[in-house]
Amino acid sequence: xxxxxTAGTFTASGKTYEPILTELLFSNKTLNEDLVTLADDIKSxxxxxxxxxxxxxxxxxxxxxxxxxxQTSVGTVITPVKLxxxxxxxPETLRFSRYGRDMKKGAWNLNLGEFETVVLDLYNRKISxxxxxxxxxxxxxxxxxSVAAGANTxxxxxxxxxxxxxxxxxxxxxIIWNGGAVGGRINVVGTTISATNILTEYxxxxxxxxxxxxxxxxxxxxxxxxxxxLQFINQYNVNPANFTKPFVVTKLGEPGQTVFFQGIExxxxxxxxxxxxxxxxxxxxxxxxxxxxxxxMKIDFIANNRQDMFVKHIFTIFAHVMLQSTNVLxx
Amino acid sequence: MADCKYKFTDKVNTVELTGFFPExxxxxxxxxxxxxxxxxxxxxxxxxxxxxxxxxxxxxWLMARKSAPTEAYPEGEFLYKNAIELKAKSK
Numbered sequence: 001x002x003x004x005x006t007a008g009t010f011t012a013s014g015k016t017y018e019p020i021l022t023e024l025l026f027s028n029k030t031l032n033e034d035l036v037t038l039a040d041d042i043k044s045x046x047x048x049x050x051x052x053x054x055x056x057x058x059x060x061x062x063x064x065x066x067x068x069x070x071q072t073s074v075g076t077v078i079t080p081v082k083l084x085x086x087x088x089x090x091p092e093t094l095r096f097s098r099y100g101r102d103m104k105k106g107a108w109n110l111n112l113g114e115f116e117t118v119v120l121d122l123y124n125r126k127i128s129x130x131x132x133x134x135x136x137x138x139x140x141x142x143x144x145x146s147v148a149a150g151a152n153t154x155x156x157x158x159x160x161x162x163x164x165x166x167x168x169x170x171x172x173x174x175i176i177w178n179g180g181a182v183g184g185r186i187n188v189v190g191t192t193i194s195a196t197n198i199l200t201e202y203x204x205x206x207x208x209x210x211x212x213x214x215x216x217x218x219x220x221x222x223x224x225x226x227x228x229x230l231q232f233i234n235q236y237n238v239n240p241a242n243f244t245k246p247f248v249v250t251k252l253g254e255p256g257q258t259v260f261f262q263g264i265e266x267x268x269x270x271x272x273x274x275x276x277x278x279x280x281x282x283x284x285x286x287x288x289x290x291x292x293x294x295x296x297m298k299i300d301f302i303a304n305n306r307q308d309m310f311v312k313h314i315f316t317i318f319a320h321v322m323l324q325s326t327n328v329l330x331x
Numbered sequence: 332m333a334d335c336k337y338k339f340t341d342k343v344n345t346v347e348l349t350g351f352f353p354e355x356x357x358x359x360x361x362x363x364x365x366x367x368x369x370x371x372x373x374x375x376x377x378x379x380x381x382x383x384x385x386x387x388x389x390x391x392w393l394m395a396r397k398s399a400p401t402e403a404y405p406e407g408e409f410l411y412k413n414a415i416e417l418k419a420k421s422k
Contacts, residue, residue: 085351085361085362086361087361087362126362127351130350130351133350133376134351137376137377137378148384148386154388154389154392155392157386157388157389157392158372158373158380158389158392158393159373159377161380161384161389162369162371162372162373162377162378162379162380162384163377163378164348164350164352164365164378164379165353166353167353191397191399191407192372192396192397192398192399192407192410193399194398194399194400194401196399196400196401197399197400226374226376228374270376271376272373272374272376272377272378273373273374273376273377274372274373274374275373275377
């Protein structure tokens with residue numbers, strides 16, 4: 001059974017410390033802070049369209065003009081993958097713990113009370129965190145085979161090889177391998193990053209961003225980086241030898257904290273170490289049926305004649321990348 | 332990979348991954364723990380490269396992989412120099 005209960009020496013007449021110390025978890029930052037584009041209401045097969053255009057100036061002629069330039073519209077059909085988390089547990093196990101205190105009198109009553117509000121809530125948040133981590137890092141078994149045999153860089157092959165085969169391709173995998181071929185991303189060869197070399201490595205990423213993307217006035221490019229980079233950036237900034245501060249950190253440790261590098265916002269997501277991505281948020285899509293599905297759980301009895309229970313989450317997800325030729329992957 | 336000429340040495344650690352992993356034929360994710368012997372050049376978030384994943388190309392890439400520079404090693408240190416050896420090498 002799923003509950004692993006280490007109840008200590010609890011007795012019904014004893015006292016318990018009221019707060020329950022749960023694991024420290026991030027909420028799902030990628031969705032909560034709109035770090036990528038959320039495309040919900042995608043129930044099944046949906047076409048995502050990318051449009052590009054070329055224009056060519058030509059000399060005036062009063063005679064028959066020549067058609068030059070063109071418009072390209074590329075449609076990609078995506079189908080979010082339907083997934084679930086399912087866990088069974090027996091409330092009877094809880095009767096002998098602190099969670100038994102708020103069960104109503106009567107042997108029939110095994111209501112969950114505190115267990116539901118604290119422990120299952122934590123479980124729920126952990127799923128939200130797991131989905132976010134897999135949105136960034138995940139790969140189908142078939143994609144792992146394709147990348148291993150394909151023409152990707154060895155670092156990209158190493159990254160995909162290390163990922164445990166999952167049920168959909170994560171965003172970084174989609175950037176690496178897309179539409180049955182090597183992704184059209186701009187690749188920057190990466191190395192191991194620490195506070196010592198973080199400026200140099202961010203400089204490589206910055207230099208590879210197409211100038212037109214940097215000049216985009218409608219939408220600002222972002223640098224997506226692993227959580228650990230915030231520590232490296234702060235360690236870099238407090239080193240007295242680094243008298244210039246290329247990383248501008250405001251409201252450090254407070255709500256609304258921001259980090260900028262050369263005028264580009266750096267956002268921290270559960271990416272793997274030693275990799276970064278520079279892209280417009282509209283190019284990175286989290287497609288799903290309903291965004292709130294991830295935080296919705298159903299708890300019920302397994303059957304009418306039983307008192308053990310289940311907790312179940314159902315949702316759909318698809319990581320999609322657009323206009324690949326402008327996305328810079330440091331790996 | 333059967334045709335890889337390299338293998339991990341005994342000095343490679345076992346990494347424990349905890350998370351929701353696919354189980355069975357259904358699209359079901361189950362919370363569990365996996366013990367995998369291998370290396371994680373992209374941190375645990377990037378998983379573990381096990382001996383099964385090794386190809387000559389990956390093994391040689393890993394052997395060339397360096398740490399970030401430090402005062403003692405301004406060019407970085409080889410991270411996996413003791414982790415990989417030729418299969419033919421006798422003990």
